[in-house]
Amino acid sequence: MNIGPYSYEEYAKMVESFHGTLAPGLLIGGYMVDYAMKNLPEGEFFDSICETRTCLPDAVQLLTPCSVGNDWLKIFDFGKFAVTLYEKYNGEGVRVYLDVEKLKNWPEVNSWFFKLKPKKEQDSELLFSQIREAGHSVLSLQRVKVEPDKLMRKKGGSSAICPVCGEAYPAEHGDKCRSCAGESPFVSV
Amino acid sequence: MNIGPYSYEEYAKMVESFHGTLAPGLLIGGYMVDYAMKNLPEGEFFDSICETRTCLPDAVQLLTPCSVGNDWLKIFDFGKFAVTLYEKYNGEGVRVYLDVEKLKNWPEVNSWFFKLKPKKEQDSELLFSQIREAGHSVLSLQRVKVEPDKLMRKKGGSSAICPVCGEAYPAEHGDKCRSCAGESPFVSV
Numbered sequence: 001m002n003i004g005p006y007s008y009e010e011y012a013k014m015v016e017s018f019h020g021t022l023a024p025g026l027l028i029g030g031y032m033v034d035y036a037m038k039n040l041p042e043g044e045f046f047d048s049i050c051e052t053r054t055c056l057p058d059a060v061q062l063l064t065p066c067s068v069g070n071d072w073l074k075i076f077d078f079g080k081f082a083v084t085l086y087e088k089y090n091g092e093g094v095r096v097y098l099d100v101e102k103l104k105n106w107p108e109v110n111s112w113f114f115k116l117k118p119k120k121e122q123d124s125e126l127l128f129s130q131i132r133e134a135g136h137s138v139l140s141l142q143r144v145k146v147e148p149d150k151l152m153r154k155k156g157g158s159s160a161i162c163p164v165c166g167e168a169y170p171a172e173h174g175d176k177c178r179s180c181a182g183e184s185p186f187v188s189v
Numbered sequence: 190m191n192i193g194p195y196s197y198e199e200y201a202k203m204v205e206s207f208h209g210t211l212a213p214g215l216l217i218g219g220y221m222v223d224y225a226m227k228n229l230p231e232g233e234f235f236d237s238i239c240e241t242r243t244c245l246p247d248a249v250q251l252l253t254p255c256s257v258g259n260d261w262l263k264i265f266d267f268g269k270f271a272v273t274l275y276e277k278y279n280g281e282g283v284r285v286y287l288d289v290e291k292l293k294n295w296p297e298v299n300s301w302f303f304k305l306k307p308k309k310e311q312d313s314e315l316l317f318s319q320i321r322e323a324g325h326s327v328l329s330l331q332r333v334k335v336e337p338d339k340l341m342r343k344k345g346g347s348s349a350i351c352p353v354c355g356e357a358y359p360a361e362h363g364d365k366c367r368s369c370a371g372e373s374p375f376v377s378v
Contacts, residue, residue: 020254020261049374054345058258061250065209068257068264069218069247072209075257076374078367079359084375095375100350100357113357114348144375156243159303161289168289168302170268178267185238185265186273186284186333 001135003030004037004063008132011062019058024112027131028098028138029059029083035136036085036096037063041143043087047072049146051080051097059083074150081113084144091146099140106130106138190324192219193226193252197321200251208247213301216320217287217327218248218272224325225274225285226252230332232276236261238335240269240286248272263339270302273333280335288329295319295327 003011015026040046048066050057053075057068060083066072072088086093103110108126111117160171162180169177192200204215229235237255239245242264246257249272255261261277275282292299297315300306349360351369358366 018250019256019259021259023259026258051368053257053260055258058256061207061256061258067208067247067250068242069215069244069250070208070210070212071242074374076368076372078372079362080356080366080368082356091376097356100355115345147374147376150374156304166289167269167271167286173268177269179240179265179269183265183267185263185336185339187280187336 001031001132003034014062015058018062019055022128023055024109024127024131025055025081026059027128028081028109029056030063031131031135032056032081032083032096032098032139033059033063033085035139035141036083036094039094039096039141040085041087041092041094043090043092045088046085046093047088047151048074049084049086050075051078051082051084053077054079056081056083084146086144086146088151091148091151093144093146095142095144096139097142099138102138102140106134109134109138190220190321192223203251204247207251208244211317212244213298213316213320214244214270215248216317217270217298218245219252220320220324221245221270221272221285221287221328222248222252222274224328224330225272225283228283228285228330229274230276230281230283232279232281234277235274235282236277236340237263238273238275239264240267240271240273242266243268245270245272273335275333275335277340280337280340282333282335284331284333285328286331288327291327291329295323298323298327 011030012022016022048060060073061067082097084093084095108130112127158171159168162169162177164176164180200219205211237249249262250256271286273282273284297319301316347360348357351358351366353365353369
């Protein structure tokens with residue numbers, strides 16, 4: 001089965017180049033995005049939601065025009081393997097998720113997903129062949145509607161210059177930038 | 190001036206394909222990532238931090254092996270145009286930021302960045318030519334060290350099945366998944 005407009009081999013090559021490794025989650029993710037795209041409601045422009053930060057966002061970025069940087073892909077950190085494509089104006093969409101009931105038919109995939117055995121005991125070849133054979137059959141699909149107040153992209157407000165670091169930041173964040181307000185990921189050097 | 194291993198034209202083409210449009214922020218972002226890569230401290234593996242969700246993450250994803258899905262790119266939502274590449278084990282890195290003092294030398298870029306005039310009054314051709322001519326000269330670079338507790342990637346813990354939706358979620362999130370606990374972006378249909 002193809003993944004989007006690509007053959008399995010073409011997609012696998014794109015994944016390796018973009019993601020660094022052929023991660024099992026990104027293969028399943030490819031089938032998820034493919035399944036969602038084949039069931040889109042009418043509409044011209046689609047935005048997307050990933051309910052996990054792991055792997056899945058890269059499948060969306062490889063197979064759709066949505067990216068993190070263009071803000072057509074939004075990530076909710078729920079740790080759930082689910083992706084939604086929705087019409088950007090009315091919010092009508094399809095949500096595809098990994099269905100744990102259906103997963104039981106594919107023991108090696110199930111065991112990988114639930115981390116039932118140590119990585120070194122995994123049979124990678126079997127895992128990948130089961131993912132490929134399973135395709136859409138481990139997925140379920142729901143019609144959803146995205147909440148109207150999540151639809152609107154916030155327009156950038158005005159900038160201020162942070163009195164501590166001297167860099168520009170969104171004025172609405174307060175009297176200094178969030179980094180200087182204590183959220184910096186850096187230690188002083 | 191090249192952007193990473195690419196000519197300006199090659200990079201612009203990649204941006205259009207991945208990001209949808211040739212956004213000014215993604216061109217400046219390309220020069221930022223390029224500048225950081227040319228000043229990396231010693232080390233084999235680099236992770237990255239973007240201090241904004243807008244545009245810049247796509248420059249990192251196009252020019253480095255880091256992506257959102259492989260977790261080598263982390264996004265801090267500070268609304269600051271700054272990117273850091275750092276050695277993943279010791280946290281030594283370089284942070285490149287758009288320097289508002291230096292920006293004053295490039296009026297059309299300055300005016301775009303601070304939204305000083307309505308979009309329709311912008312001179313796009315002049316804007317792009319100034320960005321291209323400016324290259325690294327609107328940027329400043331700092332040596333930084335990433336906080337040790339931001340370095341470690343959290344290993345995935347065990348999964349639970351949500352009693353409400355029946356889907357898998359990280360057990361550490363509590364007795365139901367975050368979506369069913371009230372954070373869902375969907376309305377009931």
